[in-house]
Amino acid sequence: MKIAIEAQRIFRPNKHGMDFVALETIRCLQRIDTRNEYFILVGDGPDRCLEETPNVHILTLRCPSYPLWEQWALPRAVRRIRPDLLHCTSNTAPVWGSAPLILTLHDIIFLERQTARNPSLYQSLGRLYRRTVVPRILPRCERIITVSAFERDRIRTALGLDPARITAIHNGYNPRFRPLESTAEVTRRYLPEARYLFFLGNTDPKKNTPGTLRGYAEYVRRSDDPLPLLVADLKAEAAQDILREIGEEGLIERLRLPGYIPNSDLPAVYNGAAAFLYTSLRESFGIPQLEAMACGTPVVTSNTSAIPEIAGEGAILVDPTDPGQIAEALLRLENDEAFRREQIAYGLERVKLFSWERTARELLALYEDTVR
Structure with a gap:
């Protein structure tokens, strides 16, 4: 087979979820499949994190904006x-084109009502772009991939898709x-303290940063020796605005706000944390909770959306809208050493169910079935 894979953002330095999914899957395909020919279509960027091999070719397409890159440069290269x-690989695709299309639709959050207004103009424009493009490309998709059974069923119901056209492949x-x-x-x-709690927060409403900080504030009030909270991906000004909104301005002294933490440093940061907070309102999968578990770090996570499917029944699942439940989970980990050890052992065992090689092999089987 001759397979073209869109991976527009994998060379940008500040990569996020969908970028890593595409990159890690391509790396595994490159390792396990030397028979088929791959063309990886990327945007320009300084982080050359993927190398060519005899059957894997990297084509860099330069364009001033993502919509123009996807709707003009990408289809010309595919022709x-x-x-x-x-x-x-990232929710959208060219509206026009004759090549058989497989789409990874990570979620349909962009079609759902927002719990709060997103203050980020970049994220708001991305949401509008997806709302415009996705309904137009779905009819021409040969197959649609998503990342959990929860999201598969939600997409199928919301969009009225034939169940045979949509497949769940875990990350x-x-x-x-x-x-x-x-x-x-x-x-x-990132912080002077040796012991701390860790949270990946930003201004996206689904990440539940206000609710998580309410839970942390409750923990601080009830703990005999509260730990500082390291918050990645949140600027100090945004943190202060959120704390003002929830009436916890004094909490700023306990937050450590370094901004973006490179993926290369995250294994050490997870390892150093006494606990990892993954208290999102809505996730289609949730790779960070697996990363923390694999590092032997207890995870306090949400009982919503796809998160329990990935974390499993033995995880610490809390209502992310209830600050008391978040605080209680942190306090139990802090005060009950046997429970803490149980959670560490559970996480290390749970992650054995997931690997990028498994993801790549399921994807390759889907490619072969589609072409056949």
């Missing part, structure tokens, strides 16, 4: 390649995420 199929996690003996050299870049 030149003439692949047996085109796989678009994996990178084996770099594992227990480490020494982490202080890395964690000192």
